[in-house]
Amino acid sequence: MQHPVLEIDRITKRFGPLVANDAISLSLARGEILGLLGENGAGKTTLMNILFGHYVADEGEIRVDGKVLPPGEPRAALAAGIGMVHQHFTLADNLTVIDNIVLGTESLWRWKSNLSSARARIRQLAEDYGLAVAPDAQVSSLSVGERQRVEILKALYRNARILILDEPTAVLTPQESAALFETLKRFVAKGLSIIFISHKLGEIMDACSRVAILRGGKLVAERKVSDVTRAELAELMVGRPIPKPKAEPQSPGNMVLSLEKASARRGSQALHNISLEVLGGEVIGIAGVSGNGQSLLADCISGTWALSAGSLVVDGQTSRASPRAMVEQGVARIPEDRHTEGMIGDMSITENAVAERYRSSAFSSRGLVDWRKARVFAESIISKYDVKCPGPEARVRLLSGGNMQKLILGRVMAHDPKLILANQPTRGLDVGAVAYVHEQLLAARKRGAGILLISEDLDELLALSDKVAVMFKGELSAPMQRQTVTISSLGLLMAGQGFSHAA
Amino acid sequence: MRLEPREHQSLALLVGYPVLALAFAAVVCALLVMLTGASPFQGFGLMLKGALGTQFAFFETLTRATPLIFTGLAAAVAFRAKLWNIGAEAQLYMGAVMTVVLGTGLLPLPWPILWPVLMVSAMIGGALVLSVPTFLKTRFGVDEVVTTLLLNFIVLLFVSMLLEGVLKDPMGLGWPQSKKVIADAQLPKLVQGKRLHLGFVIAVLAALAVWIVDRKSALGYEMRAVGHNAKAAHFAGIPVNRVLAKTALLSGGLAGLAGWSEVTGLKGNLTLDLSPGFGYSGIVVAMLALLHPIGVVAAAIFVAAVFVGADAMSRTAGVPSYIAHVMVAVSLLSMVTAIMLTRYRLRWR
Numbered sequence: 001m002q003h004p005v006l007e008i009d010r011i012t013k014r015f016g017p018l019v020a021n022d023a024i025s026l027s028l029a030r031g032e033i034l035g036l037l038g039e040n041g042a043g044k045t046t047l048m049n050i051l052f053g054h055y056v057a058d059e060g061e062i063r064v065d066g067k068v069l070p071p072g073e074p075r076a077a078l079a080a081g082i083g084m085v086h087q088h089f090t091l092a093d094n095l096t097v098i099d100n101i102v103l104g105t106e107s108l109w110r111w112k113s114n115l116s117s118a119r120a121r122i123r124q125l126a127e128d129y130g131l132a133v134a135p136d137a138q139v140s141s142l143s144v145g146e147r148q149r150v151e152i153l154k155a156l157y158r159n160a161r162i163l164i165l166d167e168p169t170a171v172l173t174p175q176e177s178a179a180l181f182e183t184l185k186r187f188v189a190k191g192l193s194i195i196f197i198s199h200k201l202g203e204i205m206d207a208c209s210r211v212a213i214l215r216g217g218k219l220v221a222e223r224k225v226s227d228v229t230r231a232e233l234a235e236l237m238v239g240r241p242i243p244k245p246k247a248e249p250q251s252p253g254n255m256v257l258s259l260e261k262a263s264a265r266r267g268s269q270a271l272h273n274i275s276l277e278v279l280g281g282e283v284i285g286i287a288g289v290s291g292n293g294q295s296l297l298a299d300c301i302s303g304t305w306a307l308s309a310g311s312l313v314v315d316g317q318t319s320r321a322s323p324r325a326m327v328e329q330g331v332a333r334i335p336e337d338r339h340t341e342g343m344i345g346d347m348s349i350t351e352n353a354v355a356e357r358y359r360s361s362a363f364s365s366r367g368l369v370d371w372r373k374a375r376v377f378a379e380s381i382i383s384k385y386d387v388k389c390p391g392p393e394a395r396v397r398l399l400s401g402g403n404m405q406k407l408i409l410g411r412v413m414a415h416d417p418k419l420i421l422a423n424q425p426t427r428g429l430d431v432g433a434v435a436y437v438h439e440q441l442l443a444a445r446k447r448g449a450g451i452l453l454i455s456e457d458l459d460e461l462l463a464l465s466d467k468v469a470v471m472f473k474g475e476l477s478a479p480m481q482r483q484t485v486t487i488s489s490l491g492l493l494m495a496g497q498g499f500s501h502a503a
Numbered sequence: 504m505r506l507e508p509r510e511h512q513s514l515a516l517l518v519g520y521p522v523l524a525l526a527f528a529a530v531v532c533a534l535l536v537m538l539t540g541a542s543p544f545q546g547f548g549l550m551l552k553g554a555l556g557t558q559f560a561f562f563e564t565l566t567r568a569t570p571l572i573f574t575g576l577a578a579a580v581a582f583r584a585k586l587w588n589i590g591a592e593a594q595l596y597m598g599a600v601m602t603v604v605l606g607t608g609l610l611p612l613p614w615p616i617l618w619p620v621l622m623v624s625a626m627i628g629g630a631l632v633l634s635v636p637t638f639l640k641t642r643f644g645v646d647e648v649v650t651t652l653l654l655n656f657i658v659l660l661f662v663s664m665l666l667e668g669v670l671k672d673p674m675g676l677g678w679p680q681s682k683k684v685i686a687d688a689q690l691p692k693l694v695q696g697k698r699l700h701l702g703f704v705i706a707v708l709a710a711l712a713v714w715i716v717d718r719k720s721a722l723g724y725e726m727r728a729v730g731h732n733a734k735a736a737h738f739a740g741i742p743v744n745r746v747l748a749k750t751a752l753l754s755g756g757l758a759g760l761a762g763w764s765e766v767t768g769l770k771g772n773l774t775l776d777l778s779p780g781f782g783y784s785g786i787v788v789a790m791l792a793l794l795h796p797i798g799v800v801a802a803a804i805f806v807a808a809v810f811v812g813a814d815a816m817s818r819t820a821g822v823p824s825y826i827a828h829v830m831v832a833v834s835l836l837s838m839v840t841a842i843m844l845t846r847y848r849l850r851w852r
Contacts, residue, residue, distance in 0.1 A: 304738060324740030335738060344732040355728065355739035358721055368719050 003066070005030050005193050006082075006162055011060035013046055020046040022217045023060065028162065033184060033194045035208035035225070037201070037237055039430035040400050042214040044197050048164055052084055053077045064162070083160025085151045087167040093140040097133055098122060101154045118157075125156050130186050145176040152183075163187065164195045167428075169203055175289065181207045199237070199430045201230045202459070213237055238432050245438040245463050247445070252466075253280030255316070256419040256450035262300065262310035269296045270474040273310070278419065278450040283441070284479055285465030286454045289494050293474040294454045295336060298423040301452065302326060302333045315418045327356045332412035332449075336423040338401065342408050345397035349389060350378040352396050353411050381410030385440075402433030409440050420444055420451045426460060438464060458487050472499045506847040516845050524841035528834040535829060541820045553815020554808035560815065562699040566769065567807035568800075570595070570778065572706035573761035574785025575792060575799040576713050577629075581754035583717070583794050584726040585733070586637065586747055590651030591758040592782025593658035594629035598759025600662060601628035602766045603670060603681040603773045606688035614687040621688055622763055629759020630752040632658060637751035641744040655782065663775055672772065681773040690768040702764030706800075709757065713796040716753075726750050758782065787835050793842065806831055 004027040013021040021043045028034050038044045049055045051062060053074035062069040064080040091100050102118045122135050131149045139147060148168065155163055165184075169177040184194055184207055196208055204211050205225055213221045213236045221236050234242045257278040264271045271293050278284050288294055299305035300312065306321035313319065314329045326333065335341040343352050354363050354374045363374050378392040385406040389399055396404060405425065412420070422441060426434040441464060445451055455461050461468055467479035470493035477493055492498070509516075533543035554564050574591040581588035588594075601624040610617060636650035666679040674682075690701040717723035725746045728736040737743045765777055788806055792798030813827030 302738065303740075322740070323738055324742075327740055333738075340732070341735050341738040344728055344735045346731045347728065351724065351728070355736070355741070358724060364721050367721050369721050369724055371719075 003030075004028055005065055007063040007066075008047070008051065009061050009063065011047065011050055011057045011062070013050060013055060013057050019217050021050070021057070024214070024217075024219045025060075026212055026219065026222075028193050028195060030193055031188045031191055032210060033188055033196055033208045035204040035211035036195055036197045036214065037199065037204050037211055037233065038214035039199055039237060039432065040402065042237075043217040044214055045166070046217075047214070048084070048166065048195075048197065051077065051164070052082060078158060081159055081161035082164065083155025083158060083162070084164045085148070085155060085166065085168060089147050089151055091139045091147060091150060094138065096136050096138055097142075097150050097153075098135040100139055100150060101135075101157050105158060122153060122157065125153055129156065129190070130183055145172055145179070148172070148176075148180070149183075161191070162193050162195070164197070166197045167199075168196070169198070169200065177203065178206075201233050201237075201431070204233065205230060215239055234431055238430075242431055242435055245435070245442060247283065247442055247464060247466070250281050250446065252282045253448050253450075256280050256314065257301070257452065258311075258313040260311045260313075262307050262312060264296055264300055264305060264307050266296055266299075266305060269293055271296055271300070271307075272474045274474075274476045276452075276469070276476060276479070278452050280418065280448045280450045281445055282466040283445055283451040283453055283464050285461035285468040285482075286452065286471055286476070287458060287461050287468055287490050287494060288456075288471035290456055292471045294423070294471055296474075297471070297476075298336060298421060298454055301331065301419075301421050302335065303331075324356075324359075330415070330418035332415075332417035332420040332444075334405075334408055334412060334420070334422045334425045336427070336454075338404050338408065343396045343404055346395060348378075348393050349382070349387070349396055349399075349407060350375050350392045352407065353378040353381055353392075356411060357415070377414070381407060381414065385410040386436075402429050402436070405429060405433060405437060409437065413440065413444060416447070417444070417449055420449050421454075422451060423454045424456065425453070426455075426457065434460075458490060461490075462487070470494055472496050475499050506843075507850055509846060509848050520841035520845050521838060524837035525834060527837045528830065531833050531837075532826065532830045535826060536822055539822045539826075541822050546816055546820055546822055549816040549819050550809075550812035552812075553819075554812030559697070560811065562694060562697040564804060564808045564811045565703050566698045566700070567811055568803040569700075569703045569706050569768070570761040570765050570781040571784055571788050571803035571807055572703075572710060572800055573757050573764065574781050575788030575803050576706075576710055576785075576796060577754045577756075577758035577761070578786045578789035579792060579794040579796060579799055580713060580726070580757065581633075581750055582730075582789060584730040584747060584750040586640075586750050586754065587648045588633055588636075588651050588751070588754050588758075589648055589786065590633060590636065590654045590658075590782070591754075591761070591785045592778060592780065593651070593655040594632045594755045594758030595762040595765075595778050595782050596658050596662050597628035597632045598625035598762030599766045599773045599777055600665065600670075600762070601625045601759070602688070602763045603684060606684035606767065607682040607772075608685055611685070612687065617685075617687045618690075621767065622760065625759040625763035626756030627759070629757070629762070630755035633751040633755030633758075634748070637747055641747055659775070662773070666773065666775065670773065679775060683771040684767055688767050689771065690764070698769060700764075700768035702768035705760075705764065706803075709760065710796045710800045713753075713757070717796060722746070722749060758785070761785075784831070787831055790835055791838050805834075809834075 006028040008024060008026040010023045010025050011021050012023050024047060036044050046055065050057045053072055053076060056072040069080055070076045098115060098119055101122055119135050126133055131153055133146055133149050133153065139150065168180060172180060188194060198204055208225050211223050211225055212219060215237060255277055259274050259276040262271060262274045286294060296305060300307055303321055303323040303326035311318060314331055317329060319326060319329060339345060354377060358364055358369055363370055375392050381387060382389060382392060387403050387406045389403060425437050441451055453461065453464060462482060465482050467481055468485055469479040470477045470490060472494065477498065536543040536546040553560055555561050574595060577591045578588060602621050605624055606621050610620060632654060636647045636654065639645035639650055640647045663679065666681060670681045672680050672682045693699045693701060725741050728741055729743050729746045733743050761781055766773055770777060784806060788799055788802045791802035809830050810827045813824045816822050817824035
């Protein structure tokens with residue numbers, strides 16, 4: 001075996017009683033993509049923070065090219081050629097690409113910055129590594145995929161030879177992810193080494209040559225990707241077998257949602273003449289590349305945005321564009337973004353649990369909220385939906401993504417909804433939580449609720465939906481029976497074939 | 504140097520840091536007192552005595568704290584909902600204007616009726632002043648920091664115009680002042696021969712009322728929700744704009760009460776120096792109190808004690824009374840820093 005470029009040697013890090021990293025040893029060879037797989041809280045981020053000098057390990061050391069990396073010094077990590085691409089981008093929106101890349105690499109005392117040579121170097125890097133980006137474009141005008149390329153260029157510009165990508169596909173569409181994997185393969189062919197952090201099995205299988213699995217702060221296994229199956233990886237990561245969601249056939253009930261020739265517009269997003277019906281006891285999946293109007297459709301059904309034309313009927317009644325009216329009509333709304341829309345992070349679990357119904361007679365009378373009843377309600381959600389938390393008074397910000405989603409599920413399912421709008425309900429969740437959400441959605445289907453599932457995860461759509469429709473540029477295809485569609489036929493529709501707008 | 508968010512805030516932390524902050528402020532101010540040539544121990548001693556040491560001083564401090572409680576509550580209520588009301592000064596003056604318009608003889612009512620009428624009108628006056636910027640904010644997205652701040656000057660000029668015109672006291676020897684409010688409008692003194700008046704008790708009751716609204720009522724919950732995350736509040740079905748409008752009415756109303764209580768309890772009439780910046784100091788009070796309504800009472804008494812005490816110190820020890828402003832400012836800065844440190848941990852690497 002080649003001499004490793006990076007060796008992580010028995011790294012241990014404790015936070016109080018919690019052992020976040022327990023004697024983890026890993027090595028990374030030149031020209032290799034190592035997947036780092038683990039659920040949220042398995043210790044991936046802690047390990048990378050130690051590698052990057054943000055934390056100091058309690059025990060163990062890190063060697064780059066055989067030389068020990070001084071602990072706790074991000075500068076030393078940068079100088080040793082370690083570059084990190086964070087999940088949440090660290091770009092200044094109002095600066096150009098070139099400014100963002102050069103930012104921080106020049107001395108503050110320089111009279112003027114040498115942008116032309118920087119520009120030439122960026123062009124060269126972009127060409128060598130296949131990262132097409134216009135250097136003078138303003139970052140705010142770039143798509144998410146382009147921004148990620150800028151982040152990677154930033155690392156390369158600083159001569160990174162070991163690239164760490166933290167959940168790089170969390171914000172990408174399937175197409176963009178595929179393009180990213182191609183780019184990464186080109187990188188390693190040129191001699192870079194990559195650590196690819198993810199909790200998505202498919203990506204690890206597609207992108208990596210080797211995978212290390214962390215669970216509960218321990219390295220539980222290291223495998224060659226060619227020697228392992230998805231199911232095995234899932235079991236290693238979670239520590240127990242993961243059941244596949246199974247939707248049993250059942251006969252649909254009454255119409256719970258009917259959209260007729262619905263149109264809406266918000267900025268560059270639009271809906272054109274959408275017609276859609278959801279019956280009780282069925283799951284309608286909406287596929288589509290992100291940004292084709294799915295969020296706007298979801299907002300219209302959530303009551304946060306009004307249709308400009310057409311009608312929206314829930315359970316036989318025409319709906320007003322008001323979140324409260326939608327809740328009262330029996331719509332359970334699972335929003336796309338848990339943190340900014342779903343929950344109020346700085347408030348308690350109790351306060352969040354009743355956010356949709358604090359004015360109802362169940363929780364308040366004459367303008368006063370009965371917090372005792374609210375707490376009982378929150379406790380019932382915590383126990384019924386297995387929300388892991390210190391108690392109903394804990395701030396929601398402290399919950400993991402999966403537990404936050406369970407809390408949202410509990411909040412919206414408590415009142416026996418007729419229609420469930422699930423917008424990206426499993427985005428960013430780990431395998432265990434994903435399985436749990438799927439289970440709950442299917443249980444609601446069994447009880448007779450109609451479900452509108454908007455997702456960018458085609459596997460999820462095909463596993464849960466009775467019918468699938470595709471959105472493209474604000475139009476919606478006719479729903480197709482699940483048995484009649486394949487990933488490739490959906491892919492063609494997602495690319496616009498068969499739509500009137502398609503070129 | 505970096506900041507790491509703390510996952511848990513222990514009680515020791517929550518109490519310890521603010522105490523440390525005030526101690527730090529005391530040390531800084533001691534150095535400043537030394538610069539003027541006075542002994543800091545003697546200086547602080549004089550201050551303490553001047554603010555709390557005698558019965559007279561103590562009542563004087565409470566008198567000074569009364570308008571600060573009202574304006575502090577006004578700021579706390581608004582800031583909790585992230586409505587940045589910097590205009591309590593204007594709202595205070597508008598409350599005072601309403602009080603003298605109705606209370607100087609226009610409504611010859613007995614006190615049990617006149618008091619509530621004047622209180623409600625003062626609240627309406629203050630609330631109206633804040634309603635305009637709030638409407639502009641919710642409707643057109645105009646920044647309320649700018650509009651409420653600038654309204655302070657507009658309202659002060661408006662009051663000046665009234666005092667030179669329709670509200671001018673014909674018996675006032677030409678001074679820009681209004682007539683005195685009638686006897687039935689005046690608040691009684693709490694202690695015979697002292698300036699402390701019933702307004703202080705009403706201010707404390709107002710703080711209790713705000714606290715109950717905050718903890719128990721749906722409105723209090725809505726205001727906190729909107730303040731923490733307006734987008735999520737909207738998604739959950741909380742009518743964000745209506746909540747902001749109600750917040751503005753409450754906040755502006757509380758500031759208006761400050762004007763009412765100063766006129767009916769202390770000054771008797773309206774002049775242009777009714778408030779030496781109570782509206783602005785209210786912001787400091789609210790921040791020192793961490794926006795907690797009961798904390799506002801304590802913070803208002805603290806700030807009032809510093810001002811009253813510094814006056815006494817300057818008379819006796821020759822330290823300029825500007826030290827009061829410095830002390831309040833240093834306390835505020837160290838308190839804000841302490842609050843940050845209860846939420847974040849400082850790492851030197």
